[in-house]
Amino acid sequence: METLYILLALFLLLNLGAGMGRVFRGPTAADRMAAAQLFGTTAVAMLLLLAEASGQGALRDVALVFALLAAVAAVAFVRRAWSESEGNHGDD
Amino acid sequence: MAAIPEGPRWATVAARSVPFAGVWWALAEGAPASWWVGVPAVVLAALASAALMPPVPIVWRELPGFVPFFLKRSVLGGLDVARRALHRRLPIAPAIIDYRFRLPPGLARVMLANTISLLPGTLGAGMEGDLLKVHVLDGRHDTAGEIAKVEAAIARVFGMTL
Amino acid sequence: MGMIDYLAALLLLTGAVFYLAGTAGLLRFPDVYTRLHALTKADNVGLGMVVAGLMLQAGSWSVAAKLLLTWWLVMLAGAAVAQLVATGALRRGVKPWRR
Numbered sequence: 629m630e631t632l633y634i635l636l637a638l639f640l641l642l643n644l645g646a647g648m649g650r651v652f653r654g655p656t657a658a659d660r661m662a663a664a665q666l667f668g669t670t671a672v673a674m675l676l677l678l679a680e681a682s683g684q685g686a687l688r689d690v691a692l693v694f695a696l697l698a699a700v701a702a703v704a705f706v707r708r709a710w711s712e713s714e715g716n717h718g719d720d
Numbered sequence: 721m722a723a724i725p726e727g728p729r730w731a732t733v734a735a736r737s738v739p740f741a742g743v744w745w746a747l748a749e750g751a752p753a754s755w756w757v758g759v760p761a762v763v764l765a766a767l768a769s770a771a772l773m774p775p776v777p778i779v780w781r782e783l784p785g786f787v788p789f790f791l792k793r794s795v796l797g798g799l800d801v802a803r804r805a806l807h808r809r810l811p812i813a814p815a816i817i818d819y820r821f822r823l824p825p826g827l828a829r830v831m832l833a834n835t836i837s838l839l840p841g842t843l844g845a846g847m848e849g850d851l852l853k854v855h856v857l858d859g860r861h862d863t864a865g866e867i868a869k870v871e872a873a874i875a876r877v878f879g880m881t882l
Numbered sequence: 883m884g885m886i887d888y889l890a891a892l893l894l895l896t897g898a899v900f901y902l903a904g905t906a907g908l909l910r911f912p913d914v915y916t917r918l919h920a921l922t923k924a925d926n927v928g929l930g931m932v933v934a935g936l937m938l939q940a941g942s943w944s945v946a947a948k949l950l951l952t953w954w955l956v957m958l959a960g961a962a963v964a965q966l967v968a969t970g971a972l973r974r975g976v977k978p979w980r981r
Contacts, residue, residue, distance in 0.1 A: 629887060639901075640901055647908055656914055656976050658967050658970065658971040659914045665922075665960070665967075666905065666921055666925065669921075673897070676932060676936055677894075677936070685749060688945070692747075692951075692952050698956075698963075699955075702963040702966065706963075706966045706967060712974060742947070746944055746948040746950075747948060747951075749944045750943070794930075795927055797923040797927075798903075801920050801924055802900055803903075805903045805906040805911065806902075806906050810910060810911070814980065815980070833965055834965055837923075837964045838960075838961050843922070843964060843968055844968065845915070846965075846968070846973065855978060
C-alpha cells in the first residue's frame with residue numbers, strides 16, 4: 629500500500645505541474661487564482677497520502693493548514709489584490 | 721469585541737460545544753492528555769461563536785436526508801464535468817442565467833449559492849436583489865428546475881416553506 | 883492485501899482520475915468560469931475519493947474523523963472561493979465564453 633500512496637502523491641505532483649501552465653498563461657488574474665486553488669486541493673491530497681505512507685501523522689495537520697491558507701489567500705486576492713479593470717485585457 | 725445584547729445565550733453555547741468538542745477530538749487524533757487544553761478551547765470557541773453568530777434555526781432531523789442528497793449530486797457534478805473536460809470535442813455550451821430566489825434573504829440564500837457550485841453544471845456567480853446569477857456549463861439542460869430542487873432541500877433544512 | 887485494501891486502492895485511483903480531469907478542464911476549457919466549474923467539482927470529488935480511501939486505512943476513528951473534517955473544510959472553502967472568483971470576474975467585465 630505504501631508504494632501506491634507514494635506513486636499517487638507523485639502523480640498528483642505531476643498533475644499540479646501541468647496546472648502551472650494555467651498560472652503562466654492566465655490570461656486573467658482570475659485564471660491564475662483558479663490555478664492557485666488547484667495547488668491548495670492537490671497539496672492537501674498529497675500531504676494526506678504522504679502522512680499515511682510515512683506514518684508521520686503530523687503531515688495531516690499540515691494538510692489542514694494548507695486547506696485553510698488556500699481559502700484565506702483566495703479571499704485576500706478577491707478582496708484586496710484584484711484590480712478593478714480586468715475587463716480591458718481580460719478577453720482571450 | 722462587539723457588545724453582546726443579552727449576554728451569552730447559554731443554550732447556544734452548550735449546543736455548540738458538542739460539535740466543537742468533536743472537532744477537537746479529531747484534531748488531536750483522540751489523544752486523552754490533549755483535553756487539558758481541549759476543554760478550555762472548546763468552551764472559548766463556543767462562547768465566541770455564540771457571540772458572533774446568532775442561533776441558526778436548523779432542523780436537525782432533516783440533515784440525514786440532506787447529506788446523501790447533496791453527496792449524490794456533487795459526485796454527479798464531478799462526473800459530468802470530468803467527462804466534458806476529458807472529451808475530445810469538449811461538449812459545453814455555457815450560458816449565464818438569472819434564478820429568482822424563493823428563499824428569504826440570509827444564510828439560506830448563501831448556502832444555496834455556494835452549494836450549487838459543487839452540483840452538476842452550475843456555478844454561483846453573484847447575487848443581485850432577489851436574483852442569483854448562475855453560470856451554467858450547458859445551457860441546453862433544465863438548470864432552473866435542478867436549482868429549484870436544491871433550494872427546496874435547503875428550505876427543509878432551515879425549516880422554511882417556500 | 884485484503885478486501886478492504888483493494889477497495890481503498892480503487893477509491894484512491896478513482897480520486898486521482900478526478901484530479902486529472904480537473905487539471906484537464908483547467909487547461910482545456912475556454913474561460914475562467916468554465917475552468918472554475920472543472921476545478922471546483924472535479925477536485926472536490928477527487929479529494930473525497932482520496933479521503934474515503936485513506937479512511938478505510940486509518941488506524942483509529944479520530945484519524946478518520948480528521949480526514950473527513952479536512953475534506954469538509956476544503957469543500958466549503960472551494961465552493962465559496964469559486965463563487966467569489968466568478969462573481970468578481972463577472973463584475974469586472976470578464977466576458978463568459980459562448981459557443
